[in-house]
Amino acid sequence: MNRFLSHATNRIDAKGRVSVPSSFRGVLAKLDIRELYCFQDFVFPAISAGGPELLDRFERQIADEDPFSPQANEMSLLIHGGGVFMKLDQEGRLMVTDFIRDFTGITNEVTFVGRADHFQLWAPQVFQETQATARQERRLRGLRPG
DSSP, rough: SSBOEEEEEEEEEEEEEEEEHHHHHHHHTTTTTOOOEEEEEESSSEEEOOHHHHHHHHHHHTSSSSSSHHHHHHHHHHHTTTEEEEEETSEEEEEEEHHHHHHHHSSSSSEEEEBBBSSSOHHHHHHHHHHHHHHHHHHTTTOOOO
């Protein structure tokens, strides 16, 4: 499988690390992603994480704009000013830094959420509530997944 699917919640250990779900580590290995580009999501209180090609995609969008345009400046502010590179340790754990905690409200657990070509880190309760709201809104509009 070469997509991040499903979700899982893991506890943060005493040293501030969390194990990335094995299925997500498998996708990272298959895609040969050794360094994660992590950024503050544009819509949700979540950190989005993927390979360097995720950053490349955003930078191509910026390059298509006038470099002095408000759109290019806003995008750079979000993807460069709101992004960092991170690595997993040898055991497949990610350090839950202040960058992650401050933006997401994560405290002692992390919910990992697959988003096809990347995944997200959420505070568990916020993810559950946001997913329930999205499901309800689709139901009200008469839309069904798939």
